[in-house]
Amino acid sequence: MSPQPLIVVEDLAKTFTLHNAESATIPVFERLDLEVSPGECVVLAGESGVGKSTLMRSIFGNYLPTRGSVRVLHDGAYVDITRALPHQVLDVRRRTLGYVSQFLRVIPRISTLQLTMEPLLENGVDAVEAQQRAEALLSALRLPRAHWDLPPATFSGGEQQRVNIARSFIRNYPVMLLDEPTASLDAENRAIVVTLIREALDRGAAMIGIFHDSDVRDAVATRLFGVSEFKAAA
């Protein structure tokens, strides 16, 4: 018997309506179905502008789908992200559903180590353990120790990206959405991230990813999902 899927997307549609541009509408996708089971890494395929990031953000609850449902297995029960109350969505994001974007968005002037510990502190992990795990992960990502006490604002793109990855992978989320997490990394650092992804898959995480470099994609994808097949009629 196959395990329960961790993500069930059904009949999803998204159209943007721009009220301040003469109510222009931009249809993105419709009638989209997708299931992801533990240990699977589904890589979204399709050219730029086809709606990969929009799908990802709709699953995270960052965008509001026009119709359909996104159910995520949380504490043994499915929560429909598109209809849940804000505090329920936040609880799902705190404990089940992680999102790694290309950009680091944090409060300025907070040290890298603090930023990396923060997700664990939020989940009630004590400060000593949080610090140990943060240090271990920052070391694994080869972020120089001299940087740990500094805020990441002045770091290079690749270094900021690794802080972002550390903040997301530190929680061991059961479900992860990866929106080009390796975009500004060199080959060696990409390989480290591939290892992190594989470890997460081995412990049963379900993932949906967007990767532009084919070496990462080939290394982690368990299947490809063509978003263009669900293109909405304009």
Next chain:
Amino acid sequence: MTMATIERSPAQTAAGMGQESPLLRVSNLSKWYGHVVGCRDVSFELRAGEVLGIVGESGSGKTTLLNVISGRLPPTSGVVEFDASRFGLTDIYGLNEPDRRRMQREDWGFVHQNPRDGLRMRVSGGANVAEPLMNLGNRHYGKMRQATLEWLNRVELDTGRIDDKPRNFSGGMQQRIQVARNLIHGPRLVFMDEPTGGLDVSVQARLLDLLRELVRDLGLAVIIVTHDMAVARLMADRLIVMKSGYVVETGLTDQVLDDPQHPYSQLLVSSVLQI
């Protein structure tokens, strides 16, 4: 342009009502100043530990709404109910004046934009922080001094300056005194009106981080009014967008900011300058 409120999902309002007792329930609240509208027909609920941001441009009714909810300005119509530790879920304007004031002192805090509105400028910073404890009947000076020192530490102020008057502190430090004064008595709900509005950006970031940490550690419910979308994004779990006294959109903070549905919210978000 439609003025109907955009709820993020039809199920939200229904599911939010009556499921478990809210900390605060606002129903059909309106405030008119003669013929001029302050806020109209506002309804929402707040849970314990939830941070709600109220955003909108100047004159949209944010501060009026905050003042009405916080018991400082009686509404023209509508009800504000709060789960007071002494009374349970109570219509706050149904209480007599002494009871309402006692509830405000025990369960609430209010951080003003201008520290001068929230501090007593003639007494020391330490006395400002300790005063809420005295107001609740504490008379043990040693314990109050200890609590004051702890709170000065917590808001990262030099405890050696406990006897200095507020005017001898910088704006950012005054704001920290005000924060300590409003948290020392263990409130369950704190109102904040543009708490970082008058500060340099460098001071603002540290204060925001401090506020966020305190809110997390203490499990506080907060209603924060701001016109700064960056502050809203960092502090609030969910947002209420106001225009001309109406709530035009509500929902999860990042959803409202990244995928606004109402024409006015779209305008508001797209008007933010990028640096």
